[in-house]
Amino acid sequence: MKIPPVKGTRDFYPEQMARRNWIIDGWKKVSLRNGFEEYDGPIFEHLQMYQIKSGQEIVEQLFSLQDRGGRDLAIRPEITPTLARMVNQQIHSLPRPIKWFAVPRLCRAERPQKGRLREFFQWNVDIIGEDRADADAEIIFTTIDYLRTVGLTSKDVRAKISSRRLLAAVLTSIGIPAERLDPIYAVLDKKAKLPPETFQALLAEQVPDKDQAGKIHQFMALESVEGVAAITQPTEALTKALDELRSVLSVLKAMGVAEFCGFDPGIVRGLAYYTGIVFEVHDIAGELRAICGGGRYDNLLRDFGGPAIAATGMGMGDCVLEILLEQRGLLASQMPKRGLDYFVALAAPQFADAMYEVTARIRSQGRSANFSYKQGGLSKQLKEAAGQNARKCVIIGQEYKDHREVVVKDMAGGAQETVNLEQFLARLNS
RNA sequence: GUGAAAGUAGCUCAGUUUGGAUAGAGCAUUGGAUUGUGGUUCCAAGGGUCGCGGGUUCGAAUCCCGUCUUUCACCCCA
Incomplete structure (x- = not known):
């Protein structure tokens, strides 16, 4: 009796295994030269770990199981909770900043599609214990350092950077109450994927006030952080958020990767745990899903029962990356041949x-x-x-x-x- | 989880419209031409319960229903 492979999984024959190794070796090499140390955790954790903070969607997509003692466990859909747990356990003895990376194998019971499977590898780099924008900039630099190393140029990919803090400050300063923010984020997050009229209609549902909606549209159309001042009166929070974003962009410029980076107010990211700088890297043609995403999550360690310590990080899956590299011919030309x-x-x-x-x-x-x-x-x-x-x-x-x-x-x-x-x-x- | 399309050899596909006899091709694989010199060429072979199950029919790869998988669009993410 023939048993088929499980939905959304891949078999790695020697040729595919060679690709996977090449991609992962590149991730590891770039992590190390950017000063990160490798860690890993177990492939499953207590189910509860993901119910705390991972967001509704991820929880619905868990592969969960019970062990023989009746414990509810789940195969990891992301490694950040494990990282938070590990760091919390030794927080008082780890020298800071903690710059760690991992390449975990993850599983999510999503419906498989191009660039999205049920089992995949994800490169994670995180910096814990540093709230300065330098850390956010280093995360983004490390990401670009890898993409550049495998042959992608600023004509292929772009790091779109924004700030949750800035977005909140702008919305608050134009008079949106705090409890209205989350549903508005959800709409703004979709801007790039929707036709302008649909976006406008959706936004009008959340923000009936014409003046407020107009200002949001104005903000969302910005191509540079400098335009923010023209939209609303600078509050203290707004000034602080702007300074932080400027600082990230200026460090990236000094590091020589400005051509890959730009401010993009359309980057909001899922509601899960981001608190400050957020970013995604996309292919410029916009044909594929995001290649990677990340940002600052200053509350996560505290949410997992540890001290309130700043953190920022990034995750890059192997599926979309491999499609992009294949499209650009960067795999065929660079893969070492069997010899x-x-x-x-x-x-x-x-x-x-x-x-x-x-x-x-x-x-x-x-x-x-x-x-x-x-x-x-x-x-x-x-x-x-x-x-x-x-x-x-x-x-x-x-x-x-x-x-x-x-x-x-x-x-x-x-x-x-x-x-x-x-x-x-x-x-x-x- | 919702909607749509597609599944024929390891891969890419023909055959399905109009049901008809042992289901074909190229590439790949294996063997031979080739008993001290490879990548080429030529010859040959192996490989298919036509995704799976049921139905209609004298007869199903072909028509119908279900199901699984894949792809695409939602949802959301990497």
Whole structure:
């Protein structure tokens, strides 16, 4: 009986596994050079962990289970709660700022679509214990540093940056009461996806006052933070939020990635736990979902029973990224091909023992080597070597019996030389 | 979770309109041509319960119903 793969999951055959490794290796390399340390947690946690703060949608999308002791558990749909738990446990002994990253495998029981599956990998970088905008800027820089490294340019992707604090300050200063903010956020978040008339209609439902709605439209149309002053009287909160956003943009400029970044008031993000700077990276053509998203979540550690400590971070899934890299031809051109250092071939069957010995000795020198299991002729073996993308072939034949010599053939150019076996093996290390 | 479209060999597809005999092609795989020299070429082979289940019919890949999966649009996110 054939059992199908589970909905929304992927099988990683060697070719796909190579892609996945290449993407994840890049994430790790860039994290480390930006000064982050790797951590990980368990793949499941108490169900309750996600009911505290993850937002309604994520809770509905949980894969949950009961263990044999009747405990309610869930496979992690995100790693940030785990991070909060881990940091809270050792908060008094961890030197700050805490700059940690992880590449967890996550599961959400969503309906699968292009760029969204039920099981995926997500690169997370977080800075905990620093409330200055420098930390937000570093998160965004690290994100761009990776995207730039894999070959994406400012013509391909753009980091759209905004601020929850700014949005709240603007809305408050034009007279929107605090309890009205959340439903308005939800509408503003959709602006980029809706036709202007639909957006206008939705906003009018939430903000019937023409004057207020007009100001919101004005704000949402801004392309630079400097336009905010013309819309409303600066309150203390507004000035503070503006300074923070300016500061992030100015650090990013100094770090040399200004061309990738811009203020975009349309970035609001889900209601979950963001409190300050928020950002998303999108493909410029706007064909795909967000490549990554992140922001400041200063209340999360406290919500998980710890002290009130500032935090900011980012998550990037592998699905959309891979589609974009594929589209741009950046995978095909950069993926390392499967390769083999040496293929050991046999010109006559009586040297089989030498073939095994040479293969093993090459391997023990740290080089990869294969030989053929088949009894075929040399021609067949070279064909097999070419199929495995071997860089060189070691051919064992009559010379071996006569003078302990082997033929070493360069598969790219075809040149070959006859060398003493011991000298050949000694040379491998140099 | 809601709505729509599509499922034929490992992959890309033909055949479905108009039901008819052992369901085809290219690529890929395996073997041979090739007993001391590979990537080319030529020949051959293997590989399908036509997604699955039921119905209509003398007869179903083809028509009908259900179901699963995928894709797209919502919802939301990475």
